[in-house]
Amino acid sequence: MLKFLFRFGTPLLGAGCLIMLALIVTEREWPSQLFNAANLQSFKILFISIILEAFPFILLGVLFSALLQVFVTDELIQKFTPKNPIAGVLFGALLGILFPLCECGMIPVVRRLIRKGMPAYIGIVYLLAGPIVNPIVYVSTFTAFRTKPELAYSRMGLAFVIAVIVGLLLYKFMKRSPLKATPSQHMAHHGHAHSHDHGSHSSGFKGRVASILSHASDEFFEMGKYLIFGALLTAVIQSVIDRSTLAAFADQPVFSYVFMMGFAFILSICSTSDAFIASSFSGMFDSGPLLAFLVFGPMIDLKNTLMLLTTFRVKFVLVLIALTAALTFVGAWITEVLL
Amino acid sequence: MSHHLIRAAILTGFAMFIVYLDRSGEMVLYIAPRMELYVKLSALGLYAAAIYQIYAALQKRMGKQALACDCEHEPSPSILKNVLIYGLFVFPLVLGFLVPTGTLGSALASKKGMSLSGSAGIERKESIALPAPEPKSDEDSANSASPPSNDGGKDTESSIDALFPYDEYTETHAAYGKKLYEQPLISVPEIQFIETLTTLDLYREAFIGKEIEITGFVYREEDMGKERLAVSRFAMNCCSADALPYGLMINWPKALDYVDDEWVTVKGTLTTSTYMDNEIITLDAIKIERVKAPESPYVYPDLNFG
Numbered sequence: 001m002l003k004f005l006f007r008f009g010t011p012l013l014g015a016g017c018l019i020m021l022a023l024i025v026t027e028r029e030w031p032s033q034l035f036n037a038a039n040l041q042s043f044k045i046l047f048i049s050i051i052l053e054a055f056p057f058i059l060l061g062v063l064f065s066a067l068l069q070v071f072v073t074d075e076l077i078q079k080f081t082p083k084n085p086i087a088g089v090l091f092g093a094l095l096g097i098l099f100p101l102c103e104c105g106m107i108p109v110v111r112r113l114i115r116k117g118m119p120a121y122i123g124i125v126y127l128l129a130g131p132i133v134n135p136i137v138y139v140s141t142f143t144a145f146r147t148k149p150e151l152a153y154s155r156m157g158l159a160f161v162i163a164v165i166v167g168l169l170l171y172k173f174m175k176r177s178p179l180k181a182t183p184s185q186h187m188a189h190h191g192h193a194h195s196h197d198h199g200s201h202s203s204g205f206k207g208r209v210a211s212i213l214s215h216a217s218d219e220f221f222e223m224g225k226y227l228i229f230g231a232l233l234t235a236v237i238q239s240v241i242d243r244s245t246l247a248a249f250a251d252q253p254v255f256s257y258v259f260m261m262g263f264a265f266i267l268s269i270c271s272t273s274d275a276f277i278a279s280s281f282s283g284m285f286d287s288g289p290l291l292a293f294l295v296f297g298p299m300i301d302l303k304n305t306l307m308l309l310t311t312f313r314v315k316f317v318l319v320l321i322a323l324t325a326a327l328t329f330v331g332a333w334i335t336e337v338l339l
Numbered sequence: 340m341s342h343h344l345i346r347a348a349i350l351t352g353f354a355m356f357i358v359y360l361d362r363s364g365e366m367v368l369y370i371a372p373r374m375e376l377y378v379k380l381s382a383l384g385l386y387a388a389a390i391y392q393i394y395a396a397l398q399k400r401m402g403k404q405a406l407a408c409d410c411e412h413e414p415s416p417s418i419l420k421n422v423l424i425y426g427l428f429v430f431p432l433v434l435g436f437l438v439p440t441g442t443l444g445s446a447l448a449s450k451k452g453m454s455l456s457g458s459a460g461i462e463r464k465e466s467i468a469l470p471a472p473e474p475k476s477d478e479d480s481a482n483s484a485s486p487p488s489n490d491g492g493k494d495t496e497s498s499i500d501a502l503f504p505y506d507e508y509t510e511t512h513a514a515y516g517k518k519l520y521e522q523p524l525i526s527v528p529e530i531q532f533i534e535t536l537t538t539l540d541l542y543r544e545a546f547i548g549k550e551i552e553i554t555g556f557v558y559r560e561e562d563m564g565k566e567r568l569a570v571s572r573f574a575m576n577c578c579s580a581d582a583l584p585y586g587l588m589i590n591w592p593k594a595l596d597y598v599d600d601e602w603v604t605v606k607g608t609l610t611t612s613t614y615m616d617n618e619i620i621t622l623d624a625i626k627i628e629r630v631k632a633p634e635s636p637y638v639y640p641d642l643n644f645g
Contacts, residue, residue: 041444046579049580053374055353055357056374059385063384147509210391217391225424228430235580239447242450269578269580276583277581279458
């Protein structure tokens, strides 16, 4: 089933887009009431605005990743990564303070770091904690929840704890590399003189600049298709589904958590601005579900799940999502009881 | 080689789209002003990448293998798959360039859920709210043009202070409320739209009977009936995906004269009413005027407020 989904998922989606293109070109009306002119207009604005908002960050991410590839040697990264697993996990969880990237920019960088020899579990910890445990997100959360500063603290704390737990579990139980196998990786296991190092071999400034641009633009296309598809789904869902019908869950204790996490997953907004959305719900929900929204959303959402699938094996991504969701649920619940 | 050229075209397309949005002033529809600079910078990055793709295409044509990079991103050999993937990239461009842009309106506001009582982040606590406003002698006689504070300087500094109790979180709102209280006509500004609505809601007892003026688009829900409408704006933080609608309920006997999404300026006196079992602040309209839609349909939260 899954195999089928991933084999035909992308082409089917592409076909869907082509149908939409055809409809636009022929200026045909949408078949049903659901897709009337007003909804199409909101869809267009939401879709493009998500792409535009993500562009700077994704470009920053691929640029940073290309710079790492060209200028930082594998040995250097291995030297700087702590050998001790606990120190390594803590290092990964706090790396976001030094390199505050948001989730769209994160994936190419983490993949590069893992390929260059950073242990995979540390990379994943950075991937989870980085978009939350960083100064920019702290400030925006604090601003959005001026009346509940404890929410900003517990957001940072909970994200840190979850990332560390996931990291330690991965260290213990993950045997294979979580990255998708690629031909070049296969080569890397046999001989070390392989095409990966070409960047540092090409001599001179011009060679390096060309190498950076080459990596960055290829990676941009690789990540971009998932970003655009994620933005497409998010925009459709946001412009078609009525929020108030979903909010009926607010009263049920367990569902409110599940709902807010699902909502964060669907919305796929950047971790720097999601606090403002969460604060619009603060009249309706308790702190626990809000915290679940704030912690789960940046770690896992629709847009970045698709991007994760470009890089990591399907089974690994599913396990990671399940693990993060379960931990967020329990963690947010405990925090709610404690506060 | 054709891959490089297609990619160059797509990258240039996105860069030109950003420039086009900036030139036509449509950028404000998508992105908050504080994000604009970053988006414009990314246009530069896209251009640079496009130029590189052309360079690589030329290198390949001349027989040189431009930096034999086959580490991970070889394009798929399947033509169909490539068409679909590049189609995905072209789709937003076609949508952006060819479909005329409107603004967000009632359709999306009802999906996102209208807030009729200011920011939910600042909660109205009954404990800090006043039990009841002092009865004002001139309040019943004239419901327009005479704010309650006009009764001969009886309101001393301390009695105004008493109207605006605050705790550590609502201090700025209280200070802002006092400033608003002194104005004969409170016009809800664009810059502090949400903050003003929140303050009015927070200290509604003090502001009841005051004259308020507000501009926004007409929004309606079924439960509002024939004599009510809401005047609202979308508040945006980063991009329109995070925009949320805020509004003020208006009582007006001929509310049906105004269609959804029409831009209006309403002047009226503040009162309260019950809507969906909640007591919300409401304007008893004195005058409604149709106006031209403003350049930016959005309002932005003032991060310097408080």
